[in-house]
Each structure stands twice: as C-alpha cells, then as structure tokens.
Amino acid sequence: MLGALLVAGCSDRTTSPAAGTFTPRTAGVLTVVTSDIPSPGFWEGTPAAVTGGFEYELARRLAKRFGLRSVQVRTEHFNRIVEGRLDGADLALDLITPTSERERSLDFSYPYLNSAPTVVVRAGTAIPDLATAQNLRWGVVRGTTFVGIVNTLVGPDHPPRVYDDTAELVTALEDRQIDAVLLDMPLAVVTANRSHGRLTAAAQLPDAEMIAAAMPKGSGNQEAVDSAMRAFIADGTIDHLLRVWVGPTAANAETSIPLLQTTR
Amino acid sequence: MMVTLHALAIADITVKSPTGPAWEFLVLFLVVIVGPPLLENARLPGIIGLLLGGYVIGPHGLNLIGAGNTTVPELGQLGLLYLMFVAGVELDIGLVRVHRRAVVLFGLAAFGFPMLFGSAVGFSMSWSAPAAILLGSLMASHTLLVYPTVREVGLAAHRAVATAVGATVLTDTASLVVLAFVSGSQLEGGSLASIALQVVLGLVLLGVFCFVALPRLVLLGFRVLGTDRVVRYLLAVASFLAAAAFAASFGIEGIVGAFFAGLGLNRLVPNEGPLMERIDFFGSAVFVPIFLVSVGMLLQPRVMVQAETLKLAALFILASIGGKVVATFSSKRGLHLSTKETVLMLGLTMPQAAATLAATVIGFNIGLFDQSVVNAVLVLILVSIVAATLIVERVKTEVPVPMSGHQGLGNRVLVALEEPGQAQAAFAIGASIAARDGGIVRGLLASLPAEKRVREASLKDLRRVGFAIGVDVDPTLMVGSSFAEGVVNAAAQLEPSFVIVGQRGGTDPAFGGPGESIAASIPSPVAIMIGEAARIRQVLLVHAHESSNDDPYDSVGISAELASRVGGKSVTVVSPGLAADLTPGQLCIAPAPSLDALAGSDPPSGAALLVVLEPPAPPPPGGDRWLVSLREARI
Numbered sequence: 001m002l003g004a005l006l007v008a009g010c011s012d013r014t015t016s017p018a019a020g021t022f023t024p025r026t027a028g029v030l031t032v033v034t035s036d037i038p039s040p041g042f043w044e045g046t047p048a049a050v051t052g053g054f055e056y057e058l059a060r061r062l063a064k065r066f067g068l069r070s071v072q073v074r075t076e077h078f079n080r081i082v083e084g085r086l087d088g089a090d091l092a093l094d095l096i097t098p099t100s101e102r103e104r105s106l107d108f109s110y111p112y113l114n115s116a117p118t119v120v121v122r123a124g125t126a127i128p129d130l131a132t133a134q135n136l137r138w139g140v141v142r143g144t145t146f147v148g149i150v151n152t153l154v155g156p157d158h159p160p161r162v163y164d165d166t167a168e169l170v171t172a173l174e175d176r177q178i179d180a181v182l183l184d185m186p187l188a189v190v191t192a193n194r195s196h197g198r199l200t201a202a203a204q205l206p207d208a209e210m211i212a213a214a215m216p217k218g219s220g221n222q223e224a225v226d227s228a229m230r231a232f233i234a235d236g237t238i239d240h241l242l243r244v245w246v247g248p249t250a251a252n253a254e255t256s257i258p259l260l261q262t263t264r
Numbered sequence: 265m266m267v268t269l270h271a272l273a274i275a276d277i278t279v280k281s282p283t284g285p286a287w288e289f290l291v292l293f294l295v296v297i298v299g300p301p302l303l304e305n306a307r308l309p310g311i312i313g314l315l316l317g318g319y320v321i322g323p324h325g326l327n328l329i330g331a332g333n334t335t336v337p338e339l340g341q342l343g344l345l346y347l348m349f350v351a352g353v354e355l356d357i358g359l360v361r362v363h364r365r366a367v368v369l370f371g372l373a374a375f376g377f378p379m380l381f382g383s384a385v386g387f388s389m390s391w392s393a394p395a396a397i398l399l400g401s402l403m404a405s406h407t408l409l410v411y412p413t414v415r416e417v418g419l420a421a422h423r424a425v426a427t428a429v430g431a432t433v434l435t436d437t438a439s440l441v442v443l444a445f446v447s448g449s450q451l452e453g454g455s456l457a458s459i460a461l462q463v464v465l466g467l468v469l470l471g472v473f474c475f476v477a478l479p480r481l482v483l484l485g486f487r488v489l490g491t492d493r494v495v496r497y498l499l500a501v502a503s504f505l506a507a508a509a510f511a512a513s514f515g516i517e518g519i520v521g522a523f524f525a526g527l528g529l530n531r532l533v534p535n536e537g538p539l540m541e542r543i544d545f546f547g548s549a550v551f552v553p554i555f556l557v558s559v560g561m562l563l564q565p566r567v568m569v570q571a572e573t574l575k576l577a578a579l580f581i582l583a584s585i586g587g588k589v590v591a592t593f594s595s596k597r598g599l600h601l602s603t604k605e606t607v608l609m610l611g612l613t614m615p616q617a618a619a620t621l622a623a624t625v626i627g628f629n630i631g632l633f634d635q636s637v638v639n640a641v642l643v644l645i646l647v648s649i650v651a652a653t654l655i656v657e658r659v660k661t662e663v664p665v666p667m668s669g670h671q672g673l674g675n676r677v678l679v680a681l682e683e684p685g686q687a688q689a690a691f692a693i694g695a696s697i698a699a700r701d702g703g704i705v706r707g708l709l710a711s712l713p714a715e716k717r718v719r720e721a722s723l724k725d726l727r728r729v730g731f732a733i734g735v736d737v738d739p740t741l742m743v744g745s746s747f748a749e750g751v752v753n754a755a756a757q758l759e760p761s762f763v764i765v766g767q768r769g770g771t772d773p774a775f776g777g778p779g780e781s782i783a784a785s786i787p788s789p790v791a792i793m794i795g796e797a798a799r800i801r802q803v804l805l806v807h808a809h810e811s812s813n814d815d816p817y818d819s820v821g822i823s824a825e826l827a828s829r830v831g832g833k834s835v836t837v838v839s840p841g842l843a844a845d846l847t848p849g850q851l852c853i854a855p856a857p858s859l860d861a862l863a864g865s866d867p868p869s870g871a872a873l874l875v876v877l878e879p880p881a882p883p884p885p886g887g888d889r890w891l892v893s894l895r896e897a898r899i
Contacts, residue, residue, distance in 0.1 A: 018386065018395035020634040223634040231631020235450050 019231070020223030022066040024090050030063040030071045033089035035078040036165050041190030041246045042095065047075050054186070054245040055093040058112065061237060062091075065228050078165070079143035082106070084217060091225065092214040095184050097145050102214070107222050110229040111210035112238055117149050118188035118257060119203045121180045122173065127202045130154070130262055137161070139169050139178035145209065146182040153205050153262040166191075174198060184211065186246045189253050201253070203260035288335060291321050291328045296553040309409070309649050311617060314553050315642065318560015329561065339551075340558025344625065345522040346551040347618050349504035350543060351407070351436065352526020353533050358672055358701050360430040363423065370427050370595045371434030374613050377594075378587025379404040379442075385583045394446045395632045398623060401442035402641070403584040405435050405619035409649060410611060410656045418665040424605040428612040433527070436619050440523055441467065443623050444516040450630050466514025474507050474524035482532055486734045491727075496736065497542045503529060519622045531702040536676065538736050559621055559642075562628070568639045576640035581647050588614050604662050611655035616641075616648045672701035673789070673825060678760035679737065680708040680751040680782075684722040686766035687729045689797040689872050693851070694764055695735045696830040703761065705730070707739030708754055710747045719743075748778035748785075755786045763790045764874070783877040789822050791853075791876045795867035801849035803831025804838045819855035819876045826876065827853045846871035 024030055037043040037050060045051035050073050059071045076087045078094060084105030086092055091109075098108040119127060127133050138160035140146040150160045161178055163169040170191060173181050180202075183191060188201045213225055232238050242250045249256070282290075295317030300310025323331040360367050382403035386396025408429060419425050448463035485499045504525040511521030533539050567573055592610040595601075601609065624641045627633040633641075677694040681687060687707070694705040707726050711719035723739050730737035742750040755763060763786065765779040779792035805827040827835045830851065838852075846852055848870025856877045867873045 017389055018391040018399070018633050018637055019631055020636075223636070227628075227631040227634050229631070230629055231450065234630040 019227035020221070020225075022068075022221045022224035024066070024068055025088060026072070028069045030059060030066065030068045030091075031074065031089040032059045032071060033074045033076050033081060033086050033092045034094040035075060035081060036094075036167060037073070037075055039166060040187070040194050042187065043073075044245075047073065052245065054241050055095075057241050057245065058232070058238075059093055061232060061241075062225070062228055065231070066224065077143075078141065081214065082143055086214070086216055090215070090219075090221065094214075095187060095211050096214050097209045098212050098214075099145060105217055106214040107217055107219050109213040109215065109222065110226040111212040112229045112232065113184075113186065113211040114208050115185040115211055116204040116206070116208040116254065117146060117153075117182050118185040118201050118253075119180050119205070119260065120170075120173065120183055120188045120191055120199050121202045122176070123197055123200050125179060125200075125202065127180070127260060130260065133180070133203075133260060136179035137177075139163055139172055139181045141166055141169055149205065150182055153207075170199070184209070185253055185257070186242060186250050189250050190246045193247050193249065201257050204254075204257045205260055205262060285335060288329055288333065292336060292554060292557060295321055295557050296550075299557075300553075309653060311409075311556060311649065312646060314556035315560035315563065315646075318557035319563035319565070320560075321557070322561030322563070324561070324564045324566070336554065336558050336561065340555045341518075343551040343553070343555025343558070344622055345504060345508050345518055346501075346547050347555055348440075348519040348522040348622060349500075349526040350547050350552070351618050352523040352528075353500075353530055353543065354535055354540065355433050355527065355530065356426075356429055356535070356702075357433065357527070357530050360433055363426050363430055366423065366427040366599050367430035367434065369598055370591070370609070371431035373591035373595050374406070374431050374588065375404045375435040375438045377591045378584050379439075381583035381587040381590075382580070385579045389579075392632070394449055395627070397442060398446045398627050398632055399580075399637075401439045401446070402620045402623035402627070403580070403587060403616065403644075404442075405439035405616070405623070406432065406588070406613045407615050407617035407619065408432055408612060409615040409617055410652050413653075413656055414608070414612065414660055417660050419608070419660065419663060422605070422608075422663065422666050423599070424601050424609045424663070425612065427599060428609045431613065435613075436523065437527075439619055439623065440517075440520045443626065444511075444520050446632075447517050447626060447630055448515045450632070462515055466511065466516045467520075470507070470511050470514065470516065470521055470524055473510050474521065474528040478503055478507065478525060478528045479532055482529055483734050486532070487732055491731045493538065493542070493736070496539050497546070500529065500533060500539060500543055517626050519626070523619075531699060532734075534698070534702050534704040537704045538738055556621075559625060562625075562635070562638050563642060564635055564639060567635050568643065570636065573636045573639050573643075576636060577643035577647075580640055580644040584616060584644055585614060585648060585651065602663075604659050607655060608659045608663050611652045611659065614648050614652040614655070616645050620645060672703065673762050673822065674698040674701035674703040674829070675761040676703055676758060677705045678708060678751075678755060678758055678763045678788075679705060679766065680710070680742070680747075680754070680763065681726075681766035682710050682747055682778075683766065684709060684719075684726060685796050686793060686872075687726050689795075689800065689851070690764050690766045690793055691726075691730050691733050691735065691737055692800060693793070693826075693830055693874065694737075695733050697762060697826060698735070700829055701761075705735045705737050706758060706760070707737035708742050708751065709739055710750060711741050711743045712745060713743055716741070716743055746778075748781040751778070751782045752785045755782070755788060760788050763788050764793055765790060766793045779875075780877065783879075787880050789819075789876070789879040791822075791826070791874050793872055793874050795869075795872040797849065797851055797870055797872040799849060800830065800851045800872070802851070803827050803835045804846070804850055804852040805831075805835050806840050806852060806854035807837050819878045822879070823853050823855040823876045826874065846873070 034043055034055065037047045038045060042053045042055045043050060044053040050056050063071045074087050074089055076085065081092050081094055082096060082102050121127065133154050134156050136156065137158055138150050138154065138156045140150055140160050140162060142162045142164055147160065147162065150156065163172060169181050172178050185204060192199045192201045215221060215225065295314065299313030299317035303313035304310050319325050321328040329336055379400040383396050383400030386399040411429065414420065414425055444467060445463055448459055482499055482503050486496060489495050504522040507521035507525035508518030512518050533543065588610060592606050592613065596606045620641065624633065624638055628638050674697040677698045679690045679694045681690060691705060691707065698705050707730060709719055709722060709726060719741055723741055726737065726739040742754060744750045751765065763782065765782055767777055767779050779790060783790035805823060846867045848868065850871045851874060853874045853876065856875060
C-alpha cells in the first residue's frame with residue numbers, strides 16, 4: 001500500500017481541482033506582466049527574450065503547475081500595474097507589496113516572499129545610526145511603498161528623490177546624485193552582488209513587507225495561485241529559485257545585514 | 265470588513281487604536297474564554313466556539329488579527345503539535361493489548377473503509393492522486409471527543425468502548441503514516457526511489473527515536489532533573505518538539521513526530537498522574553485552543569455557503585460517516601456486539617477533529633487543498649461532532665454498564681508507609697508494578713498527631729526518592745492514631761488497583777497487623793512489605809503448594825505477576841524454607857498461603873519481604889466492589 005501511495009503521490013505534481021482551478025485568459029498560455037526587464041536576478045534578458053530570473057522562473061513553475069504550455073511576458077509601468085492595469089495579463093510578478101489601497105483594484109496571492117526594506121549605498125558609506133541615515137540624500141522608485149517608508153521610518157533631512165525605475169535609481173546612486181536607496185532585500189542583495197564592489201547592502205529597516213502576485217480584481221484564479229505559492233514555499237521551490245537567481249547570500253541576508261534602529 | 269479605531273485627538277491627548285502583541289493576545293484569549301461556554305450553553309461542543317471565534321477575529325471577519333499576522337499561526341502550529349502529542353500520550357495502550365484481536369479487526373475496518381470512500385470521492389472529482397489519498401486518510405482518523413461522556417457513565421471498560429479506544433491508535437497512526445508519504449511526495453526534486461527511501465528511512469528512524477531512545481532519555485531526564493515539576497513538564501514538551509524536528513529533518517510532517525512521541529512516552533506519563541494533569545491543563549488552556557482559533561481564521565462563510573463547498577461537504581460527510589458506519593456494522597458480528605453497542609462504538613469513532621484538522625491544515629499549507637476544501641472539512645468536523653454527541657447521548661444509558669472486572673494491577677498503586685525508611689524499596693516496587701499498565705504510584709505516610717511536624721519534613725524526602733526512581737508519587741501525610749483506618753479511608757478515595765503496606769518488622773508480624781486489617785477491608789489486592797532494601801538486585805518468588813485453582817487473581821497468581829513485573833525474567837523460584845535466609849539486595853515475594861513457613865521471620869537489613877495477602881472474593885453480580893467492601897469493613 002505504501003508503495004502505491006508513493007507512486008500515486010509522485011506521479012502527479014501538477015495542480016488539481018482540490019487546489020483551485022486556473023483559467024488563463026489565453027488558452028494554454030500564462031500571461032505575466034512586470035515593469036522592468038532586465039531587473040537583476042528577477043527578470044534577465046530583454047522584454048523580447050527573457051532568459052531567466054527569480055520571478056520569470058516562478059512564472060514558468062506556475063504555468064507548469066497549471067498545465068499551461070508557455071509563459072508570455074508583457075511590460076507595463078509599475079505605477080499602472082499597482083493601479084490595476086495589467087494589460088490583459090493573468091497576473092503580475094513585480095515584487096509587489098499588497099496594501100489596502102492596491103487591494104481596491106487588485107487581488108493578491110498568498111505572499112511568496114517576506115522582505116525587509118533594505119538600504120543600498122556606495123561602498124565606503126556607513127550607516128551606524130539613524131542620524132547618519134537622515135543626513136544622506138535618499139532615492140526611491142515612484143509608486144512603491146518605499147516612498148512612504150523613507151519618510152516615516154527614516155525622516156531624512158532632504159525629501160527623497162523619486163525615479164521612474166530601479167535601473168535609473170541605481171544609476172543615480174552610482175553617479176553620486178544620491179547617497180542611499182531603498183529596495184526589497186533580495187533585489188538589494190543582487191544589486192550589491194553585481195556591482196563589482198561599488199555598492200553594498202548596508203542596513204535593513206524593521207517591519208518586513210510581504211511580496212505577492214497581483215491579479216485582476218475579481219479574478220477566479222486566486223485559489224489556484226494561492227495554493228501554488230503555498231506549495232512552492234513548502235516544497236522548497238522558492239528557496240531554490242532565490243539561491244539560483246539572487247545568490248546563496250540571499251538566504252542569510254536577513255541575519256547578516258544589520259538592522260537600522262529607526263524612529264519607531 | 266476592517267474595523268479601525270481612528271486616532272482620537274483632544275487637545276494634547278491622543279488615543280490610538282490598539283495594536284501589537286498585547287492586543288492580539290488579548291483578543292485571542294477573549295475568544296478562548298468566551299467562545300466555548302457560549303456554544304456549550306447552546307448544547308454545542310465548545311470546539312465549535314473556538315473555530316467560530318477564530319473566524320470572528322480573523323481576516324475574513326472583523327480583521328482584528330490580520331492576514332499578515334505571523335504570531336497566531338506560529339503559535340497555532342505549536343498548538344497543533346501539542347494536540348497530536350496529547351492525542352498519543354493519553355491513548356490507553358493497555359487496551360490495545362487486552363483487546364488486541366478486536367482492536368486490530370475494528371481498527372483495520374475503521375481506517376480502511378473511510379480511507380477507501382474518501383479517496384474514491386477525491387478521484388471521482390479528478391483530484392490529483394496525493395490530494396485524493398490525503399482526503400481519504402484525513403477521514404480515516406478520528407478523535408475520541410465524546411469518550412469522556414462515555415467514561416462518566418462507567419462504560420470505559422466496556423468491550424465496545426475499549427475496542428474503539430484501542431482502534432484509535434491504529435487509525436490515527438495509519439492516517440499519519442499516509443500523511444507522511446503524501447507530504448513527502450510533494451518535496452521538490454528527487455526520484456521516486458529516493459523520495460520513497462527518504463520517507464521509509466525517516467519513518468523507521470523516527471520510530472526508533474520515539475519508541476526506543478526518547479522514553480529512555482526522558483526517564484533519565486526525570487531521574488536526574490525531574491525533582492522540579494516544571495522541569496518534568498518542560499521535558500515532556502521538549503520531547504515532542506524534538507520528535508517533530510526529527511521528523512521534519514526527513515521531510516515528514518512534525519505532527520507525525522509529535523504523535524509518535526506521545527505514544528512513546530505513553531507509559532511514562534500516566535493518564536492520572538500529575539504530569540498528565542499539567543500537560544492537559546496547559547494544552548486545554550492555551551495551546552490547543554490557539555490552534556483551533558488559528559484554524560477558525562481560515563473560515564470564510566462566503567466560501568462555505570458556495571454551492572461547490574456545500575457539495576464537497578456533503579460528499580465528505582457521506583464518505584467519512586458512511587465509512588465509519590460500514591466499519592462498525594461490518595465488525596458487529598465479529599466482535600459479538602449488540603446493535604446498541606455497535607451504535608455506541610460508531611458514536612465514539614465518528615468525530616473528526618484533531619488528526620483530521622491537522623492533515624487538512626497541512627494539505628492546505630503544502631498547496632494540495634484550497635479554501636473550499638478546508639471549509640468543507642470544517643463543515644464535516646462540525647457535523648460529525650454534533651452527530652456523534654447526539655448518538656452517544658442517546659445510547660449511553662441503554663448499553664449495560666459492565667461489571668467491575670479486575671483492572672490492571674498497576675493502574676493505581678498505593679504505597680502506604682509506616683516508616684519513611686521503607687520508601688526507596690516500596691516506591692521502586694510500586695513503579696515496576698505500575699510501569700506495565702502505564703499507571704501511577706501514590707505515596708502515603710502515616711503519622712501520629714504528635715509526630716506531624718517531623719513527618720511533614722519527611723514528605724519532601726519521599727518526593728525526592730520517587731523522582732529519583734522516575735515517578736511522581738505526590739506523597740501525602742495521613743495523620744491519625746490508626747494506620748489501618750487511614751489507609752482504608754485513603755483507599756476508598758483513590759480506589760487503588762494494588763496496595764503496598766509498608767509495615768514495621770519485628771514487633772509487627774505480617775499477620776495480625778494493620779496490613780491484614782486493611783486487606784480485609786478493601787477490595788483491592790494488598791501486599792505487606794517488611795524490611796528495607798535500598799537496591800533490589802534479586803527477586804525470589806516463594807513457590808506455594810496450596811494454590812486452590814488457576815485463578816490469576818488469587819495471592820499465588822498475583823505473587824507470580826508481581827515477581828514478573830519487578831524481577832523481569834530473572835526471578836528465582838524458591839521453597840518457603842529457603843526464603844527465610846534472605847541476603848541484602850534480595851526481595852522475596854511470598855503469597856499468603858506460604859507464610860506458615862515464614863511467619864515471625866524478619867528479613868535481614870538490606871533485604872525485603874513482600875507478602876501478598878489473599879484478595880477478597882469478587883462482588884455479587886451488579887454490585888459495586890467498593891461499596892460492598894466498605895459496608896463489610898471490619899476494623
């Protein structure tokens with residue numbers, strides 16, 4: 001009987017109605033929207049030819065679980081995505097944090113990452129305390145929750161500069177237009193790792209944020225995506241993808257990056 | 265729905281809506297305090313109150329504890345492990361031994377039919393094989409939720425009840441093994457062979473850890489560190505956490521480890537002992553309710569009333585309750601039960617709660633089940649509990665209460681001492697006798713009114729002696745002028761299965777002393793211990809020629825049983841004449857009929873004599889042994 005159980009258990013790892021049913025907008029295709037390609041570690045390649053990355057591979061695993069034959073990727077500005085304009089996609093994977101405001105126009109899946117806002121600075125810049133952090137010139141990406149977080153938790157002396165995307169933000173940091181940027185921890189780790197020593201993840205802020213897939217409001221696919229995310233966390237898929245695409249250091253980042261004590 | 269108390273600012277005074285751990289725990293504990301009584305007043309099980317309370321405070325209710333909260337789900341996970349540990353530790357393993365044929369027969373049926381029906385339901389809806397099989401396994405287990413009701417009316421020893429209780433060991437173990445295989449099969453990567461090897465190896469090693477290593481380690485811990493009751497409790501908690509962590513390291517769900525740890529420690533934690541009391545207390549006050557509340561937070565009435573969920577729930581109820589009905593009625597003839605007894609057994613095995621809930625939550629967490637399945641299972645749990653309660657309430661008074669038979673000799677061993685010096689040997693003997701039945705040992709120290717202060721100080725020593733042996737004897741002082749009268753009163757209260765009377769040697773001979781008075785006044789078998797032995801190295805059993813019959817419950821039979829329990833296989837049978845020449849380290853067990861040759865001879869220092877007196881005759885049909893005996897008491 002145990003043998004039969006194992007054979008049965010291993011024979012089918014795709015989804016079943018017990019875990020929710022996924023109905024794609026285009027038959028056989030999972031259509032995913034994101035804002036920046038390339039986005040180091042998360043979306044590699046170009047919008048026309050995505051070659052890998054954590055969220056791209058996550059999309060491929062989702063498609064496989066839902067029995068879909070391919071993944072089609074679209075790009076849209078982050079601001080528009082969080083306003084619910086998914087450009088006809090089944091879901092958005094773009095390191096999106098669910099907020100009550102965003103929940104008015106989107107449905108969110110079970111979170112696949114839990115990530116603390118992390119400060120990236122140029123190598124040689126130290127942030128030992130809040131006063132030092134407040135003296136720095138800060139930059140954030142428009143439309144992200146980090147705009148509010150910098151103002152609330154850090155309260156810098158100068159208002160943070162707002163950039164349209166992560167690439168522009170990191171360039172501004174490297175060009176010394178700003179001194180510190182705030183990113184999700186995995187993205188901060190991979191950005192620092194790929195900067196050839198020019199940038200470093202200097203500190204994390206308290207209160208980790210959840211990161212989830214976003215779906216059109218009223219999507220009938222939420223149960224299926226929720227079950228898939230829970231399964232990917234339980235079976236180690238998320239950890240595996242993080243190690244492969246973000247780097248082995250991502251696993252220890254939570255304990256290795258110092259915590260910046262903030263005003264709260 | 266979101267309830268928010270906006271910040272209220274009047275002049276410089278600011279009142280904010282409460283947040284943080286203190287607020288969350290307050291909300292949680294209010295549900296635990298208020299939920300069960302509210303439902304019990306409506307004649308519904310309290311467990312439903314906790315589930316509904318979880319819904320009310322959860323993200324789908326008032327959102328007092330939001331979806332992103334990690335404290336309650338993590339505490340709930342601990343509660344789940346606790347629940348499964350308690351389920352294992354409080355099962356009466358002795359019943360499995362006594363009714364093993366009936367237990368195996370009914371256990372296989374009670375597991376097999378619901379498993380078959382549940383899996384069939386899953387496959388019929390085109391579920392994946394792991395999901396369908398997990399559904400079958402969660403229906404195959406059951407929780408003895410209505411057992412206390414049955415026990416209260418004196419039916420605990422009834423064959424139907426004992427069989428249902430014993431079968432629970434089989435059904436729950438088998439269900440959890442299936443869960444281990446299903447969840448193991450969901451691991452990322454690896455071939456079929458490597459996953460099979462990992463799960464099988466994991467289960468074998470987990471079995472060795474829980475049934476061989478853990479009991480020995482915990483017993484050692486009880487002896488070395490266990491003089492503090494808090495430490496004993498923490499050792500029990502640490503043991504199931506260790507087993508859960510051990511299981512998890514092989515990709516097996518922690519609840520399997522926790523349940524196995526409970527079974528492994530079953531005999532070390534007697535159901536009536538103080539440690540079990542503590543485990544039960546903290547479990548029922550904190551951990552288990554928090555788990556149930558955390559499950560209630562998954563409840564979504566919107567999902568629950570959907571046609572799909574209700575259809576699922578109807579199928580689950582049909583498969584689960586139908587499976588138990590087929591299992592009980594197909595076993596009826598084989599177990600020689602009447603229809604009412606069969607219905608009673610059905611009522612006992614119908615409730616789906618602990619293992620079902622655990623397997624469902626795990627199925628949800630590993631992505632096999634969605635919200636509608638969880639909600640349908642919650643409907644099944646609700647229906648099964650209510651139906652079982654109604655069934656048992658109806659038939660419990662119609663099933664004849666069995667005549668009190670001979671309970672296990674070691675269920676409750678009372679050690680009554682005239683002198684604290686005899687504690688070491690008497691407690692060691694008591695612990696050996698109790699061990700086989702997973703029973704308890706209780707200590708009683710006699711004191712004349714004038715000696716009270718001195719003797720009170722000795723109680724601490726007695727407790728320490730007990731802990732060093734590995735048992736919590738919970739000694740009490742018995743102040744009075746008559747040792748025999750005190751023991752009889754205590755026995756009337758404790759209803760012991762066996763009494764050891766530590767009696768002064770020399771001036772107090774075995775016969776004609778308080779021990780004999782006690783034996784004549786209580787229905788329990790009594791043995792008189794004379795002498796002190798710090799350590800028992802050899803057990804001698806006096807061969808009696810005068811055994812009138814083959815009754816295992818006469819003094820000869822009891823002596824043989826005691827010798828086997830205390831001395832194991834290395835018992836030396838001697839003639840009455842040889843027993844007179846004891847050496848230090850020897851314990852001589854002698855049935856009363858052989859005493860002629862021993863009378864008047866005290867054992868030397870370091871040796872002890874245990875004289876087993878003839879137990880009283882069984883009570884008349886329908887009579888209560890204790891009442892009959894107390895009426896005839898002659899002190």
